[in-house]
Amino acid sequence: MAFKLHGAKMSTYTRIVAVIAKERNVPYEFIAVDFKAAEHKQPPHLQHHPYGQVPYISQDDGFELYESRAIARYLATIGSGTQLIPTExxxxxxxxxxxxxxxxxxxxxxxxxxxxxxxxxxxxxxxxxxxxxxxxxxxxxxxxxxxxxxxxxxxxxxxxxxxxxxxxxxxxxxxxxxxxxxxxxxxxxxxxxxxxxxxxxxxxxxxxxx
Ligand SMILES: N[C@@H](CCC(=O)N[C@@H](CS)C(=O)NCC(=O)O)C(=O)O
The missing domain is CATH 1.20.1050.10 (Glutathione S-transferase Yfyf (Class Pi); Chain A, domain 2)
Known part of the structure; x- marks a missing residue:
């Protein structure tokens, strides 16, 4: 299921999510958060990420998630491609x-x-x-x-x-x-x-x- 990746293009943790999305063949639409305007510290952003950071993801069904490694674990369970979390x-x-x-x-x-x-x-x-x-x-x-x-x-x-x-x-x-x-x-x-x-x-x- 596709998702929106809210982040900054060169942000370390945004790119962690992006690289795992590519590995798992999960398409995403990138939505830029304007750091120069401190958009990540404004109430609309804080409603999605209570710590005022990027990235977070959102899906059409209303599902949202922040913390890059948690998002990566989620992506590892959907999509296809390289198995990135062993099950044994x-x-x-x-x-x-x-x-x-x-x-x-x-x-x-x-x-x-x-x-x-x-x-x-x-x-x-x-x-x-x-x-x-x-x-x-x-x-x-x-x-x-x-x-x-x-x-x-x-x-x-x-x-x-x-x-x-x-x-x-x-x-x-x-x-x-x-x-x-x-x-x-x-x-x-x-x-x-x-x-x-x-x-x-x-x-x-x-x-x-x-
Ligand atoms: N543990 C968080 C760290 C997120 C993080 O530090 N993001 C940076 C950008 S790479 C940020 O939003 N910095 C602004 C701030 O902390 O105020 C994650 O992995 O998602």
């Missing part, structure tokens, strides 16, 4: 473990770096280089964890791709590709995994805008 109980548990790794070990640090180095300058604010240094050092440690996992299996939850891998794409694009910290050069398994997931047609289709 132990494989499912490993998927949830990998999803927690992305949410707790990777996203807060990578999005912090993205905030300092990309988003703040975009809005005319000054990057806190000391903070960036701390975050980069912390991410080095976390990525050693990813490297160890990916030395034993193809993807973060096992040998099949899951949502947990794909959730890394927008922030990974910033910290592994747009900024030059050399995270991949030192980690062959991480590099192999990143090439694999980032070359998927789904990501290539939304990388430069949902």
């Amino acid at each position: 109980p132990k494989a499912y548990a490993k998927f949830e473990q990998a999803a927690s790794v992305e949410y707790a070990q990777f996203d807060p640090i990578a999005s912090g770096i993205a905030w300092e180095k990309i988003i703040k300058p975009h809005f005319g604010k000054v990057t806190d280089e000391k903070r960036v240094e701390e975050l980069v050092a912390l991410l080095e440690i976390k990525l050693d964890g990813h490297e160890a996992i990916l030395g034993k299996q193809k993807y973060l939850a096992g040998d099949e791709i899951t949502l947990a891998d794909l959730f890394h794409l927008p922030n990974g694009n910033i910290v592994f590709e747009r900024l030059e910290y050399g995270f991949l050069d030192k980690r062959p398994n991480l590099q192999r995994w990143w090439k694999d997931i980032s070359s998927r047609p789904s990501w290539q289709a939304v990388k430069d805008g949902a």
Whole structure:
């Protein structure tokens, strides 16, 4: 069932939804939320997203959902295409473990770096280089964890791709590709995994805008 994706074209979390929609062959209509006009903080938007953020989705039957990873889990259960959530109980548990790794070990640090180095300058604010240094050092440690996992299996939850891998794409694009910290050069398994997931047609289709 098609849906409307309310978001911002280059927003990290809007593109998480977009990439999973592509993987699952679920069509969407993109509805731009005007960040410059702070539309996301106005009452009409808050009625759909109580935290004043993007993305959220809406469907013709009145169904609405916010939080990108919850939306992704929903899309993984509708549509067709790559199976992105395993159903066998132990494989499912490993998927949830990998999803927690992305949410707790990777996203807060990578999005912090993205905030300092990309988003703040975009809005005319000054990057806190000391903070960036701390975050980069912390991410080095976390990525050693990813490297160890990916030395034993193809993807973060096992040998099949899951949502947990794909959730890394927008922030990974910033910290592994747009900024030059050399995270991949030192980690062959991480590099192999990143090439694999980032070359998927789904990501290539939304990388430069949902
Ligand atoms: N946990 C939320 C995070 C959403 C989020 O932080 N979105 C950003 C854009 S990428 C936003 O709306 N920022 C504005 C704000 O937080 O005020 C999700 O995954 O959907």
